[in-house]
Amino acid sequence: MKWENALNDYILYLKIERGLSKNSIDNYRFDVKKLISYLEDHHMDESPISIKAETIQQFIYQTAKTVNSRSQSRLISGLRxxxxxxxxxxxxxxxPLELIESPKIGRKLPDTLSEEEIDKLINAIDLSKPEGERNRAMLETLYGCGLRVSELISLKISDLFFEEGFIKVTGKGDKQRFVPIIGVTQKYINIYRSEIRNHMVIKNGYEDNLFLNRRGKQLTRAMVFTIIKQLAEKIGLKKSISPHTFRHSFATHLLQNNADLRSIQLMLGHESITTTEIYVHLDKSHLTKVVEKYHPRK
Structure with missing residues (x-):
């Protein structure tokens, strides 16, 4: 069996049977290609079927010299x-990776913004420009619904169910969920649609996309990242933030206001509650309040 054939079959499996997103599939492909490149560079004639565990161990050892523990752990997981x-x-x-252990890494806690910092970022948007209303609606949606940036840019007008108070979100692996949307977020989306979007020349194929660039096409992830970075610089924010920071802030603020983890898990679209539990570590004071309120010995 050749590496190319094995990799192609594996990619199809990830796409069709596991239903992974394009980004996840690209990461898995990259992990295997790194191993293939290593074998070619060292003139090792080992196939996916014949490769020895010792060869993979040597590859991981060499890679460890140039990447951090988190990247090394992800590579091992991808190859496994x-x-x-x-x-x-x-x-x-x-x-062959059965006995290869991943390096111990600490759990990285996500950066969050305070409510005041979010207000400052949104208030810094220049509403005199056409893209201003769009940007305000986008950031309100990121924070108000806790979306991933990929979910934000792929959001459709047909996904908006404002009368019911929900939006339909397509997450990782094309899994869909309904997320509540508050009145404030609905208001800014409606302003953007009526005052800006309705007057745009929209390219064929993008008529249903909610957030569009100046050329009438879907926004890119990089563009949303740039918009947020520029706003952070404008208000002199020292934190390193990204679109995902709004999602983390959404979850953290809900927890601080006594929302339960199960509800937050459903809104974020986490498959496992352990992923959502990271937000407990961000605000340990919440745990103290829970004990003080509910423990029978209080």
């Missing part, structure tokens, strides 16, 4: 998944 697929398909009997 690839060879796990080969075991699943009966091409090999043992996963």
């Amino acid at each position: 998944s690839f060879f796990g697929y080969l075991v699943f398909e009966d091409y090999i009997t043992v996963n």
Whole structure:
């Protein structure tokens, strides 16, 4: 079996059977290609079926010299998944990464913004420009609904159910969920639609996309990132923030106001509650309040 054939079959498996997003699939592909490049550079004639665990260990050891522990751990996880697929398909009997341990890494807590900082960022938007109303509506949606940036830019007008108070969000692996949308966020989206979007020349194929660039096409992730970075510089914010910071802030502020983790998990679209539990670590004072309020010995 050739590496190219094995990789192509694996990519199809990730896409069709596991339903992963394009970004996730690209990451898995990159992990395997790094191993392939290593074998080619060292003139090692080992196939996906014949490769030895020692060869992979040496590859990981060499890679560890140039990447941090988190990147190394992700690489090991990606390769373990690839060879796990080969075991699943009966091409090999043992996963060569079975005994290779990932490096111990601390759990990185996400950066968050205070409510005042979010207000300052949104108030810094120049509403005299046409894109100003769009940018305000976007940031209000990021924060008000806790969306990923990929979910924001792919949001459709047909996904808006304002009368019911929800929007339909397409998340990782094309999994859909309904997220509540508050009146303030609805108001700014409606202003953007009626005062700006309705007067734009929209390119074919993008008629249903909610947030558009000046050329009438879907916004890119990079553009949203740039908009936020420029606003942070404008108000002199020292934190390193991204679109995801608004999502983290959404979850943290809900928790601080006594929302339960299960509800936050559903709104964020986390498959596992353990992913949502990271927000408990951000605000330990919340745990103290819970004990003080609900413990029978209080």
